[in-house]
Amino acid sequence: MTRVIAITGKGGTGKTAVAALLIRYLSKKGKFLLAIDADADTNLPETLGCEDVKSVGDAKEYLQAEITKPRPDNPDMNKESVLKSKVYEIIEEMPGYDLLVMGRPEGSGCYCYVNNLLRGIMDKLIMNYDVVIIDAEAGLEHFSRKIIRDIDDLIVVTDASRRGFRTAERIRELVDELDSNIGRIHVIANKVTDANQEELIKLAEDLKLNMIGMIPLDPKIEEMDIKGIPLFEIPDDSIAAVEIESIVKKLGF
Ligand SMILES: Nc1ncnc2c1ncn2[C@@H]1O[C@H](COP(=O)(O)OP(=O)(O)OP(=O)(O)O)[C@@H](O)[C@H]1O
Incomplete structure (x- = not known):
């Protein structure tokens, strides 16, 4: 699973x-891990040391342009297999994991057809891996449109500010409204210091x-x-890496 x-x-x-x-x-x-960058404003590839990656957004735009043309170049093309091969081409094979970048938000017009195809492709792709880690935007756009359907664990990261915690609370409320399948919600406080630790525990x-x-x-x-x-x-011995090890254990790995 x-x-x-x-x-x-x-x-x-x-x-x-x-x-x-x-x-x-x-x-x-x-x-066997798939990393998905699902936030158009983020810099996950660079943080992982990977540059110049193509995105699923580009593949979607290609197909969208093709199907909305008055005269498509190839009217008989199998649209699902075209999109699938483009998505699989985009997957970056990094040492120890694969990386998929969702990329730019879609242009104007209705992308329902392309998104429907993408949903099926993503469902099958995800099943090939032991773990999928998604860097998602705060609005959880890909989940509200169900491009990525099921999430076992949603981790909300907050800094040591009341505003960060309030955002975490709002995300929890948003999840309740979403018609997506989200298992558990957890919070990680980041950039914690001795001075703010007690207060953060109380706030949570x-x-x-x-x-x-x-x-x-x-x-x-x-x-x-x-x-x-x-x-x-x-x-491995940096203080952040040591805490990540304990978090992974709490997640049941
Ligand atoms: N525990 C930490 N200790 C020190 N610096 C940290 C820590 N966590 C993150 N940072 C640094 O804080 C900055 C912001 O982190 P990051 O880019 O991960 O934020 P983000 O929430 O993903 O923001 P955005 O959505 O804008 O990309 C980065 O320079 C990152 O290296």
Whole structure:
């Protein structure tokens, strides 16, 4: 069975960093893993050390243009197999995991037909893996349109601010309204310091959020940021990597 884990949260809280750390840890543990970048504004590929990737958005635009042309180049083409081969071409094979970038938001017009095809392709693709980690945007767009249908664990990343926690609470409310299949919701507090730790625990309790981890503000990440080193190369003994190990265990791996 594939385990699907989506990471979301307010921009700047470290959502992409948490996704990258989880991808790093689980792929090192030998899980056959697909990483999906489902946030048009994010930088997951760079954080993982991967550049110049194509996106599913480009493949969708190609098919959309073809089917809305008054005279398509090839009216008999099998649209599903064209989209499928394009999506599979886009998958980037990285050492230890595969990467798929969803890319830009769609243009104007109705994409229902293309999205329907994509939904079926994504369902089958996801089933090939042990674990799928999705870096998702706070609006959970791909889930509301059901491009990615089922999520086992939704992890909301927040920083040590009341606003970050409020966003987490709003995401929980949004999930209740979504007609998607989401199993469990967890919260990870990121960039935690000795000074704010107690207050964060209380805040999570007050808002009835299930906190599965507190990742410290890690000087090693700050140093790598300045030097432009991808987070994927973080050493195992850095404080953030150690906390990720404990979070992964709490997730039942
Ligand atoms: N625990 C941490 N300690 C130190 N720095 C961190 C930590 N987590 C993340 N950062 C840094 O904080 C910055 C923002 O993180 P990141 O890009 O992951 O945020 P994000 O929530 O994905 O934002 P966006 O949605 O805008 O991409 C990055 O420079 C990242 O390296």
